[in-house]
Amino acid sequence: DVKVTQSSRYLVKRTGEKVFLECVQDMDHENMFWYRQDPGLGLRLIYFSYDVKMKEKGDIPEGYSVSREKKERFSLILESASTNQTSMYLCASNRAYEQYFGPGTRLTVT
């Protein structure tokens, strides 16, 4: 079974803090994604990566950056967290048509 894990299920940070969200997949997938999910808006793509050290902006990259130093690990970084970044963050990896999601990290910025 494909497994996508995220470092935290729940996270509370203060405004201005630097926040790291980690994602690891164990199926040697090349493609990895970070989404945020807000009520009524569905999933929105922040960044994705199709190879180690490669990254592409998604639909809402502002305020975020990513890092892919190893194939199995894709990190999302909030350089200076703001309250409007309070959301559910979902990581996914991709094989052909099928996309596998992690359990999500609910981030609250106060």
Added chain:
Amino acid sequence: KNQVEQSPQSLIILEGKNCTLQCNYTVSPFSNLRWYKQDTGRGPVSLTIMTFSENTKSNGRYTATLDADTKQSSLHITASQLSDSASYICVVTRGTGGFKTIFGAGTRLFVKA
């Protein structure tokens, strides 16, 4: 504009009843359509995936249909169970290069005893 719209936004049904969720899309060119189930506080889990040539696919009590001409899909749940309470998300992928995947906002299903 590439969009995926789902209806209804929320649905409440009694345990044991059937229900149908709708997904209309304007994504072009079309590659595939997927339905996901997302339990509260968890990541989405794939239920079905259909390409252009497929018009029905089943996964247990879940049956998805696709009409590529009218750009509509439905997810039918038979004999609902309390554990079916979740959000159901329709996802459409474009057929051109890149990773353009468009997500619907989801239908929130509540199954009552």
